[in-house]
Amino acid sequence: MKSSSRLRAGLLLLGAWLASGAVHAQPFLLRGVAEVAAGTSHTCALTLAGNVLCWGISSSLGNGTYTDSAYPVVIESIENAVAIAAGGSHTCALLSDGSIRCWGSGGAGQLGDGGFLERRTPVAVVGIDDASAITAGKEHTCARVADGAVKCWGRGQSGELGDGLAEGSAVPVSVATLTGVAMLDAGERHTCAVGVDGSVACWGNNDAGQLGVGTEGFSAVPAVVAQVADAGGIGAGTDHTCAIVDDGQVMCWGDNTSGQLGLGHTDPTQAPTLLPGIDGATSLSAAGHTCITTAEQRVRCWGRNTYGQSGTNDTAPALSPTTVIDFGQPVSVATGGGHSCAAVADGRVFCWGSAYDGQLGTGHFGGSATAVDVLGIDDAVGLIAGGHHTCGIRAGGSFVCWGDNSFGQLGNGGSPDLATPQQAVDIEAVSFAAGHNHSCGLESDGHVSCWGLGDEGQLGMPPNQQTAVPLTVPGIQSAVAIASGSSANHTCVLNANDAVQCWGAGFAGELGIVDGSVVAISGVNDTRALGAGRTHTCAVDGAGIVRCWGDNYWGQFGNGDVVGHFGVAVGVEGATAVAGGLAHTCARMDGGSVMCWGAGLGGGGTGVRGSNLFPALVNGVSAVSAIAAGVDHTCALSEDGIVKCWGFGHRGQLGNGDYRNATVPVKVEGVTDAIALTAGFFHSCALRSGGSIKCWGDGASGQLGNGAFAYVLVPSPVERSPTVLRDGFE
Template sequence: MGDHYRAVSFEELPSHLILEILCSGKLSAMDLVSLEFTSKTFGARNGIYPLKFKSLVDFAAFQLCDSHAIFSQMVLNSQNELYDRCGGNWKRVLRFLQSLEQSSDMVETSLGNMQITTGKYHTLAIRNSSVYSCGSSLCGVLGQGSETTQRTAFTRINFPPLARVAHVSASYNHAAFVMESGEVFTCGDNSSFCCGHKDTNRPIFRPRLVESLKGIPCKQVSAGLNFTVFLTRQGHVYTCGSNSHGQLGHSDTQDRPSPKKIEVLGSIGRIVQVAAGPNYILSVTEGGSVYSFGSGSNFCLGHGEQHDELLPRCIQKFRRNGIHVVHVSAGDEHAAALDSNGFVYTWGKGYCGALGHGDEIEKTRPELLSSLKNHLAVQVCAKKRKTFVLVDSGLVYGFGSMAFGSLGFPDARRLTNKILKPRIVYTLRTHHVSQISTGLYHTVVVTNRGKILGFGDNERAQLGHDTLRHCLEPTEIFIENSSSEDVDLML
């Protein structure tokens, strides 16, 4: 029987089918750019899209932006402003939205999907649904077993068969993992019940399923100091652990041995992101509002005062000015936020220039970082007296304390110990950075090619190298392929 099938080129497909493929959501902004350059079909005027669009690809990019979760929540004026900031180019708007979405979650690289997170003296990384850890294993935070005190190279953490890790968060002394199934595992110091296992207050040396969240699928987790925040797929927030400052959001200071839902946030609306500081929490609603609660010290709650908040309270500075926040980062003594137009805001203590405003003066409420207003920021990362801002071109800006070289400016260390205004981390300029995470005194980034680079303190092998002590220049951290990863890549 003869073969009646033959290869069909894009040029032979009907325009409406080509448009359907382009708008499927399977292509990135860069994919669309490449397609536009490879075939005249994508730029042909065939009556299928309005005249105001430059090409079929341009129209497809607009359609993808219009249906994007962030863009669709923006008011018309903000949408127009973003379009103008992107030079009237819908493909760049799409690139910004996709980069924004990935940088705080799982990033797509040429070596697979990846995510990194840094703790006090350790680092965890996800690659292709497997998770690896290195550094100091204080109280079992590496998830490698009770016999492990330190890992000098990224070592895979064992999970039950078929378990695929989708998100990870690390604090000083515990870690939490979200599976693709929505299940949550935790490990580390559980003396404050921050791991969510009320049957024991002993350290948990290997990831253990949080039984009380069975049947409540989660999408994100954030580990604070002795407490944990869980964000469900439905946009609800659960907390457990220490509650000395009301950081669990339940209107009291009573510790919780297992995750409990924050009812107040449930009545406010869908939560899309949470960030845990040492003793406080920032939460972002689908509509772009920010609610903070917990310790008011250092003005990290953004309300202009230092009172503890036992219930979630809206940061009015954002609401009054119509600012649609999409991502927040909760540092030790300061905080940062990113809005839907790529603008950055910082507040809290200004030690060492951590707020980036050219001085060390505290900001009691969020203030626009004006020196970066001409850039489209896609990620902010605040930690111990330092801040990083990733922009859509893949460049990284850093400011604040340069202790142990964790800010990435080896030449400036001879002249000063702090950077007061955003400055390009030139040691990363040859790389397109897709995600950044910084710990106490070390920093790790992932590039779009799947490289993991680290710099700063390596005294406890938190940068995945045995012989180095301090890395002033970004140094590659290697993950060896496991057999299961090889299988995943072939599927």
């Protein structure tokens, strides 16, 4: 009955849309939604007509593509769906005939098709044709079948399948001793069910007490939660559980590190505990945070809030339930890894939190695909990007930094992540380098200071050192140049005698030896330029010969083999500068051309995908004055101030207004007068001739410096790409 009414409503909606002539003002809002489900980096919606639309990371979209989407895309092969469930990186749809279709990650068997492969289009779950409800955990899935019994499949090493065995299954297995189930919900690695009598039973992982049985230790069979006897709803989160009890009150138990129990503190509890001040709850969803809908037609959330997913209009942990800004009468709410979404009574969907993979469906990813201005900087003379942070040198030698500050890599003495520049502790820096989670400054007297994470010795001091203010690196007294890489955990300097010294991570030989503190690289002399990748380092000597050492698995030495070397390998000749990415290397050649080698999964700039064991000419760039390499993209600055980038573009790091990969260089929009260039993990920045800075790409930690992070703190409506119109949108 429910299925036919949904179909009828959907046909009426479609008829109205067709009659309108499909002429609408932008944006095109998602309409006619009955239910929404959120995974780690994707979201899906079920329409009244039984269609399923998804948005976010490509592997979870179900449309067969390899491109992330910040707009909803229709799964063409799904019709007459009556329920959906989103796991960590997989999704399942229950059809009106009782069968189930799943897609996405399948490495743990969570798709239920008998295999362990990723499926980018829906596949049928084996042996189920009588399902009436579904739920999905991180890597497992469960369904209610005939007579209220439950079957589960996928990861089972923590007992989350409930069949009495601590092992996984790629086909459905029966949950032991369980019948008469009314409701069902799966957490990260545990599952809970509500019986028709209001009792609650949970099984699976219990290391935080999330099963509610008063003890720790996983259970491979359902265990009754004795203190809950009248449940009307259940939500299993990452490591906690909440239930709606009589009169719409809420009880929670398990992990409380981020306040996800809503008790006003962060103390965990193994016993179900009543939340103060909550009544009238009508539905519930839990992940690392918890959200409810209420009889007062509101959404209230609490818990982890790193990306604004608790809807409090800030990013501080929400220890108690907070009302999300009003956006309409909520019908259901869904919590994902770093975001939340709600379907409202008029059929629209609103989302808030992380937009890193486009999972908010607003048409935007977590950052900017075109160059944006760094706020408050108009006198910069240099800049450098680390993994997820950026720094600029101002006239006079002071420096400012912005972005990720988890390990003190901004050098300002410690603060939260910053989306606008802030001055770091003053040193007389003439240049500096930034690695994955650390920064180093070269001082005018030849000394070097470093700050940030030092777990692998990348600060030039004993491992496990960490500092939010610069500390002098011992043994460096005459440095004239310094280099690291956005993915690197090591640092190198060029000394006045043209010798090279390195320190930090050295397990792949990137220091020139297997391990060590500050060491000199043997066999490297007359050095003119340095470049550091994740686990390899390269130098250009006076004759323009590039020599690399460290990891060579992807051919990042450019010498025709994939053998790593703790010594020195000879690469290309005729170079004037070199840059290293995660597993690729590029060199600026005498005359202004660019050659690249190594991993080319995002396109090595040659127009052909795949790795190159020898240097290959990059097409479409000339008169290049500088190059910069991110993890899997590269940018080149030409003498006329234009910047072009190539490689992976899924975070907007190519700057051309698109999020697709590019196998040949594409022009960065909004930059016409650049004089310097840098590349971070998934972002890039250019210094302009007037002293201002523009950045593009990933902005999750504020590394674009434009005052914004890669998340939305208040609910935003899910939209549809203006280039495509079909039923379900207006």
